[in-house]
Amino acid sequence: MNAPLTPRKLRVATASLSGCFGCHMSFLDIDERLLELAALVDFDRSPITDIKHCSQRCDVALVEGGVCNAENVHVLRELRANSKMVVALGACAVNGGLPAQRNHLDVGQCLQQVYRTPDGSTAIPNDPELPLLLDKVYPINEIVRVDYFLPGCPPSGDTIWKFMTDLLTGRTPRIEHPLLKFD
Amino acid sequence: MPTVFVSTELANLIEPILLRHRARPDRLVQILREVQEVADFISDETAAWLAERLRISYAQVKSTRDFYAFFYRENRGRYRILFSDNITDRMAGNQALFEHMLKRLRLEPGKVSDDGLVSVDYTSCTGMCDQGPAILVNNRTITRMTPRRVDEICDLVRGKVPLSQWPAEFFVVEDNIHRADMLLGTPHEPGKAVHAAIARGRDGMLGEMKLSNLRGRGGAGFTTAVKWDACRNANGDTRYIVCNADEGEPGTFKDRVLLQSYAGRVFEGMAIAAYVVGASQGFLYLRGEYLYLLPQLEAYLAGMRSAGLLGRSIGGVAGFDFDIEIHLGAGAYVCGEETALIESLEGKAGRPRVRPPFPVTSGYMGQPTVVNNVETLSKVTEIAIHGGAWYEAIGTKQSTGTKILSVSGDCERPGLYEYAFGVRIAQVLEDCGAQEAIAVQISGASGVCLSEREFGRRIAFEDVPTAGSFMIFGKQRDMFEVARNFSHFFAHESCGFCTPCRVGTSLLKNIMDKIADGRGTQYEMNELLRLQQVLKPGSHCGLGQTAGNAVADTVQKFRPAYERRLAETDFVPAFDLDAALARARELTGRDDAAAHLGEEA
Ligand SMILES: Cc1cc2nc3c(=O)[nH]c(=O)nc-3n(C[C@H](O)[C@H](O)[C@H](O)COP(=O)(O)O)c2cc1C
Ligand code: SF4
Ligand code: SF4
Numbered sequence: 001m002n003a004p005l006t007p008r009k010l011r012v013a014t015a016s017l018s019g020c021f022g023c024h025m026s027f028l029d030i031d032e033r034l035l036e037l038a039a040l041v042d043f044d045r046s047p048i049t050d051i052k053h054c055s056q057r058c059d060v061a062l063v064e065g066g067v068c069n070a071e072n073v074h075v076l077r078e079l080r081a082n083s084k085m086v087v088a089l090g091a092c093a094v095n096g097g098l099p100a101q102r103n104h105l106d107v108g109q110c111l112q113q114v115y116r117t118p119d120g121s122t123a124i125p126n127d128p129e130l131p132l133l134l135d136k137v138y139p140i141n142e143i144v145r146v147d148y149f150l151p152g153c154p155p156s157g158d159t160i161w162k163f164m165t166d167l168l169t170g171r172t173p174r175i176e177h178p179l180l181k182f183d
Numbered sequence: 184m185p186t187v188f189v190s191t192e193l194a195n196l197i198e199p200i201l202l203r204h205r206a207r208p209d210r211l212v213q214i215l216r217e218v219q220e221v222a223d224f225i226s227d228e229t230a231a232w233l234a235e236r237l238r239i240s241y242a243q244v245k246s247t248r249d250f251y252a253f254f255y256r257e258n259r260g261r262y263r264i265l266f267s268d269n270i271t272d273r274m275a276g277n278q279a280l281f282e283h284m285l286k287r288l289r290l291e292p293g294k295v296s297d298d299g300l301v302s303v304d305y306t307s308c309t310g311m312c313d314q315g316p317a318i319l320v321n322n323r324t325i326t327r328m329t330p331r332r333v334d335e336i337c338d339l340v341r342g343k344v345p346l347s348q349w350p351a352e353f354f355v356v357e358d359n360i361h362r363a364d365m366l367l368g369t370p371h372e373p374g375k376a377v378h379a380a381i382a383r384g385r386d387g388m389l390g391e392m393k394l395s396n397l398r399g400r401g402g403a404g405f406t407t408a409v410k411w412d413a414c415r416n417a418n419g420d421t422r423y424i425v426c427n428a429d430e431g432e433p434g435t436f437k438d439r440v441l442l443q444s445y446a447g448r449v450f451e452g453m454a455i456a457a458y459v460v461g462a463s464q465g466f467l468y469l470r471g472e473y474l475y476l477l478p479q480l481e482a483y484l485a486g487m488r489s490a491g492l493l494g495r496s497i498g499g500v501a502g503f504d505f506d507i508e509i510h511l512g513a514g515a516y517v518c519g520e521e522t523a524l525i526e527s528l529e530g531k532a533g534r535p536r537v538r539p540p541f542p543v544t545s546g547y548m549g550q551p552t553v554v555n556n557v558e559t560l561s562k563v564t565e566i567a568i569h570g571g572a573w574y575e576a577i578g579t580k581q582s583t584g585t586k587i588l589s590v591s592g593d594c595e596r597p598g599l600y601e602y603a604f605g606v607r608i609a610q611v612l613e614d615c616g617a618q619e620a621i622a623v624q625i626s627g628a629s630g631v632c633l634s635e636r637e638f639g640r641r642i643a644f645e646d647v648p649t650a651g652s653f654m655i656f657g658k659q660r661d662m663f664e665v666a667r668n669f670s671h672f673f674a675h676e677s678c679g680f681c682t683p684c685r686v687g688t689s690l691l692k693n694i695m696d697k698i699a700d701g702r703g704t705q706y707e708m709n710e711l712l713r714l715q716q717v718l719k720p721g722s723h724c725g726l727g728q729t730a731g732n733a734v735a736d737t738v739q740k741f742r743p744a745y746e747r748r749l750a751e752t753d754f755v756p757a758f759d760l761d762a763a764l765a766r767a768r769e770l771t772g773r774d775d776a777a778a779h780l781g782e783e784a
Contacts (some may be wrong), residue, residue, distance in 0.1 A: 068776060070764060073760060108766050108770050124771055128775045132764050132767045132768065134763045134767070134777050135767075143706075
């Protein structure tokens with residue numbers, strides 16, 4: 001990828017909501033190109049930097065995972081409010097993905113099953129520290145406006161690289177075959 | 184697989200049905216329809232038993248049963264009441280009547296009563312738009328519903344009065360012909376057209392068809408003679424003529440009138456088609472909503488047989504053997520698509536096939552098959568009698584002859600209007616007494632929405648083509664709600680075979696509902712048009728390809744109807760986020776600040 005790259009650094013936030021971190025791993029899977037990228041972007045709020053909240057306005061927020069609880073909603077809203085562009089990264093963010101398998105069950109029944117004790121009673125925790133579950137797992141575009149969708153479980157490192165370099169060079173991001181071929 | 188068991192009583196009811204259909208698996212759709220008629224629904228056990236008796240897999244029976252809206256897996260009551268939910272029914276007040284009936288019967292929509300007696304739900308357009316609101320009770324049509332009629336029906340249901348003993352006036356379906364031209368206004372002389380065709384000979388009749396330049400009335404407007412010629416020349420052992428009477432396009436009801444009062448012409452048109460292409464078997468695929476026509480159509484066919492117009496050596500011509508059988512649909516709009524229709528005739532779920540091969544070379548049972556619309560076939564009789572040159576002189580250059588319009592909505596005289604092709608929209612509006620129309624939806628939900636500025640345009644393949652639906656909207660109407668009604672129709676009718684349509688029609692519907700809720704923004708407006716760009720090129724059949732048309736047209740022509748509903752923010756979720764936490768709050772017993780979500784960040 002030898003496209004001319006703009007000198008201005010892009011400010012990037014990333015977050016994993018209801019995901020498995022696979023999409024972040026895939027991001028790291030761009031391998032040595034990470035060094036090239038590090039020269040061109042600054043990471044703000046992200047598990048990579050361990051910055052807990054957006055320190056300033058960002059250009060791009062890469063969001064992995066769907067929205068399954070109240071905390072996910074807060075994180076997503078913060079990213080939306082502080083970013084020019086929100087990107088749904090991977091199947092969970094795009095569709096709800098694997099966690100959304102619980103959507104055909106009643107969330108109450110889920111809790112009762114999961115917190116069943118050996119003697120058959122249930123003890124569902126009521127600690128305010130624990131984020132409360134939503135009735136369903138939602139794709140992020142049902143909670144906030146989303147600008148781009150990168151499908152795949154996870155999207156490949158090459159796909160993420162293509163997307164980022166398109167942004168850096170001022171092109172409209174475009175993901176095409178074979179980066180969109182999944183079988 | 185469930186246990187294969189049906190009671191002796193049920194088996195005794197089903198056996199004669201199987202016998203009549205010679206236990207042929209390709210009759211599965213017809214068998215299921217008749218089983219449901221005697222058993223009220225088709226349980227998994229019944230399905231498994233049928234599979235065994237028909238020597239096919241349980242999955243095959245199940246997938247066919249589950250495809251059709253009018254087949255039920257679970258008991259939906261001895262009285263199954265469905266309210267037609269076309270936009271014209273809505274405009275005539277069907278929703279208030281629906282609510283009224285639910286209240287009187289103490290029912291939830293779509294749920295059967297505790298005693299298993301009755302259920303009430305909605306269904307797609309039943310083709311009674313000129314005499315709505317209409318309902319179906321066990322697939323029998325009742326028109327012109329009023330609060331009083333709802334009350335009467337509730338009493339009959341509660342009194343368990345058999346449907347056959349309900350007042351006859353409930354079931355009256357009127358023709359409402361307000362403008363008759365060469366087809367609707369000419370008396371029918373039985374046999375005349377068939378004998379005229381025989382006198383012209385097979386080649387001669389095909390020649391006249393070519394001269395006439397008759398084009399299909401079912402929507403696509405394909406030249407009929409070309410279709411027949413291709414079928415005639417295709418390799419095959421047996422040829423078939425199929426008359427498409429599925430008439431599922433919302434707002435269309437001309438085929439219903441043709442079959443009710445002009446059946447002779449339709450059937451003779453089929454016989455002439457058979458004569459020309461050398462077909463020996465014909466099918467009339469009648470939509471399930473028109474079940475009430477079945478007895479009279481069967482009687483008509485019997486009459487034609489005794490008059491020598493069907494059967495062996497028709498008109499004394501050795502080798503001209505042809506008969507017609509009626510198959511009923513079961514509530515699937517997509518079965519109007521010719522290859523889906525053929526699948527249904529073969530006893531399967533009505534999913535469109537990949538074309539090519541086209542039905543003319545590989546149709547019913549893989550054999551050469553002509554599929555023509557009811558109106559197209561009835562036009563054939565005119566060409567047989569008067570010749571192609573005479574016919575070609577009527578109408579416009581590329582659209583010869585006359586066209587029947589099914590006019591409904593905001594006008595004084597809804598019903599059928601037959602015109603020579605080329606008539607202007609404004610002329611039709613004047614004739615039917617539509618004073619203050621702001622829009623006309625031409626050719627149904629899949630067609631085109633014309634605004635006042637376009638009323639000078641003409642009905643013709645060259646300008647505004649149509650399968651016949653002509654729905655009028657007066658100035659009091661909200662064109663957003665019209666498009667929303669159509670978006671629900673398509674989401675409900677998508678057969679689910681291909682992803683762009685299966686998912687796209689649902690997304691379209693959801694976005695329209697979101698906007699209706701006041702939760703839409705400019706983002707959703709963009710999404711609507713983006714979806715149209717996916718549906719149109721990405722869908723496998725005409726249903727998905729046209730499903731976004733009404734929305735795209737109304738966004739373009741009636742944008743204020745959308746914009747006044749939009750929220751003035753960047754984005755609003757379609758649902759209440761705090762309410763989405765309610766169930767978890769209840770189970771954890773929490774009510775602290777973190778257990779709630781506000782509207783904004
Ligand atoms: C979703 C869909 C529904 C259709 N419904 C009908 C119908 O109800 N009646 C009809 O005659 N044609 C219908 N058609 C068109 C048929 O596929 C076919 O073109 C027509 O029956 C051919 O007859 P014609 O050449 O006489 O018009 C439909 C097509 C699609 C894609
Ligand atoms: S899309 Fe796949 S890799 Fe990414 S978070 Fe979801 S499950 Fe993990
Ligand atoms: S476009 Fe829709 S109706 Fe047609 S095949 Fe695809 S899913 Fe079925």
